[in-house]
Amino acid sequence: MAGHGKVSSVLDCLQGALEIARLFRASGYVLDKSEMKRLLAELVGSISEAKMELSILQGNVEDKDAELIRLNEVLTYRGNMRRRGDAYYRTLDGKPYGQPYCSYCWEKDSQQYHLHNRILSKEVRVCPHCKNEFQAARTPYFEADKLAV
Ligand SMILES: [Zn+2]
Incomplete structure (x- = not known):
């Protein structure tokens, strides 16, 4: 799953949500029910995906923190x-x-x-x-x- 858990993938998801909001605005806030349902489902999908990407990103950051702590210990012991x-x-x-x-x-x-x-x-x-x-x-x-x- 290359490309997951990156800031750019979170931004892509949010961009998707923004596009949907623009479609609402462009329609003059008048949409038929089925179109409204479809766009809302897409919006929810984009937000869920952004949440998933953020949690992967958080895991990556925590891994990097742990590695920094380890490298700091290595530097201390190296000498x-x-x-x-x-x-x-x-x-x-x-x-x-x-x-x-x-x-x-x-x-x-x-x-x-x-x-x-x-x-x-x-x-x-x-x-x-x-x-x-x-x-x-x-x-x-x-x-x-x-x-x-
Ligand atoms: Zn060994």
Whole structure:
């Protein structure tokens, strides 16, 4: 449904409603009943369509808001994320700590996904999003306390 949920599609619907109002005026407000019914049905249709387009548009705006919030978080973390081995970590005083994040998802889409241990395997970690696998030895967990020593 390309073209839906855009300001232009809302304006098109309202333009349609306006055209109908102009037809009323052009008729000198004298129309037979069936013509009146037809135009009113068209008017209601245009308004309903405009409402639908506006609700799609609102959804689009909310999606964009959520993306802006996420990108703002990414900017905040970008300077603090550091690669170590095959993963990315948050840093404390420039040193990586905590759970490893998927390097593929971070580098490609700036998305932070913690790697999970694969079930029944201590050797392999897997990204829940892209499903890439990593050697656990190259994506260790860093205790933050040890940094303080
Ligand atoms: Zn990933």
